[in-house]
Amino acid sequence: MRILLVCSAVLAVALGRSPPCLCPRILDPVCGDDGFTYDNSCEMECSGVQRAENPASCCNCNKNYNPVCGINGRSYGNQCMAFCRGIRVLSEGECPRPQVCTADYMPVCGADGVTYGNACGARAANVEIVSEGECPKSCACPFILKQVCGSDGKTYANECVAKxxxxxxxxxxxxxxxxxxxxxxxxxxxxxxxxNACLAKCE
Structure with missing residues (x-):
């Protein structure tokens, strides 16, 4: 188990990321100076937060351990604790432990519309793979009429639509x-x- 955790930290550093915080699964809520209640002091410190001088500024959640997995991939002691941090609950129970994946780029498209570097990355994010290759690009352009002429000779509503x-x-x-x-x-x-008709349509 320790070898896996060390490898995970080494891989994170090699990829230019901070190694993940490895905190015990102890429910001993503490109030951080950011107004959030953390499951324990280790999780608070891993978030770069100090203990609040006024604990009343945090949410008042019970200490019943009924874990939930947040949309951000982190586990919380119960639904109240996730809610107090402004995190939507993805599922009941703890989040799946992250897998150590290679950096091989063999893209897959996840059911969430995100392109993952490889199938392992999608599985580690607990996302179903819908196809191999990158996800189709979807654009959400503003409804602003600021016409532009494209290199293909067509007029587009705005630059975003052309791109x-x-x-x-x-x-x-x-x-x-x-x-x-x-x-x-x-x-x-x-x-x-x-x-002629062409000029009438053009104007």
Whole structure:
């Protein structure tokens, strides 16, 4: 067991991360100066927090040990303790212990829409794998009309929409119309007469 913990810490340092805090599973709540109640003083110190001078500033949770796993992958003594830290509960019971995974990049797409470096990383995060390879990129662009002309000659609502389609922005504003000089007058929707239908749509 100690070898696994040491390997986990060495791997974390090699990957440029801080080694995980290894605290005992003792429920002895303490109030941190950040206003949160921690399961014990070790967890409080691992969070870089000092003991609060006024313990009344923390949530008042009971000491019944009924562990829950938070959405952040950390275990909490009970639902109240997770709630007091502003953490949504993912499941009842302790979180699964993290696995030590290789750094091999063989991406998989998790059911949460996140691309993991490999299948081990997804399993360690307790996420179901939906496909091999990276997850499709989904874009959430603001509904702001600030038109740009893409390098493909199409007009996009804004820069974000163009980039989501994998298109570079060529210029700000609408793309110039590529219409012939044909003279076949039409009345546009705005009540103006245009030389041809292409120009009417373009304006």
């Amino acid at each position: 989501c389609d994998g298109v570079e922005v060529a210029s700000e504003g609408k793309c110039p119309c590529k219409c012939t000089k044909e003279n076949a007058p039409v009345c546009g929707e705005d009540g103006v007469t245009y030389s």
